[in-house]
Amino acid sequence: MLMPTDIYGQVAGLFINRDRAATLQSEAVTSVTATWDGFNGEAHGGLTRPSCSRVLRQYPRRGTEIRNTRQLTILSVEELAEIARRLGIPRLRPEWIGANLVMDGIPELTMLPPSSRLIFEGGASIVVDVENGPCNFPAEIIEAHHPGHGTAFATQARGLRGVVAWVEKPGRIEPGERARLHIPPQRLYAPAMAG
Numbered sequence: 001m002l003m004p005t006d007i008y009g010q011v012a013g014l015f016i017n018r019d020r021a022a023t024l025q026s027e028a029v030t031s032v033t034a035t036w037d038g039f040n041g042e043a044h045g046g047l048t049r050p051s052c053s054r055v056l057r058q059y060p061r062r063g064t065e066i067r068n069t070r071q072l073t074i075l076s077v078e079e080l081a082e083i084a085r086r087l088g089i090p091r092l093r094p095e096w097i098g099a100n101l102v103m104d105g106i107p108e109l110t111m112l113p114p115s116s117r118l119i120f121e122g123g124a125s126i127v128v129d130v131e132n133g134p135c136n137f138p139a140e141i142i143e144a145h146h147p148g149h150g151t152a153f154a155t156q157a158r159g160l161r162g163v164v165a166w167v168e169k170p171g172r173i174e175p176g177e178r179a180r181l182h183i184p185p186q187r188l189y190a191p192a193m194a195g
Helices: 077-087 137-145 148-154
Strands: 002-016 033-035 047-051 065-067 073-077 101-104 117-122 125-131 165-167 171-173 178-183
Touching: 002 117, 073 077, 073 125, 077 148, 137 148, 137 178, 171 178
Parallel strands: 073 101
Antiparallel strands: 002 101, 002 178, 033 171, 047 065, 073 165, 117 125, 117 178, 125 165
């Protein structure tokens, strides 16, 4: 049911966060190996993860073991530029907000439908879970680089924060590599929209 589109994005950056307890900030790498656990060496990796505040409506007890659909954070060059413009800073570096993969050329990346795929030329495949809601953690990092501008991040990044995703097919991903966007059928679930 997934439809290949004529939309191709290009890898503009690859990043790894090796120690989430130390910082949200990730570091640039020259290539990544995508495994069933996510990007090799990424602190957010793993087949499962403990539930957190994002899923309290589904799992009221924090720490419940669930499938890890948040292995990766994907951002877009275009949306990073728009957030920087809104914050009034010259550039928002993707590593400041914990990026793993930055794509160039995918319009409205944050609005990608859940279950969309990025199929890379080298064979790796990544599945979009949901939009990554803005949080306050990047504010401190941005504030350290641009005093007076970081605190507005959560508000200004709304709808532009990228998506979280997981690896469906392992493989190597390189800078400059292209990925084709595949999307599921688009429709609203009317019973949930009533009342």
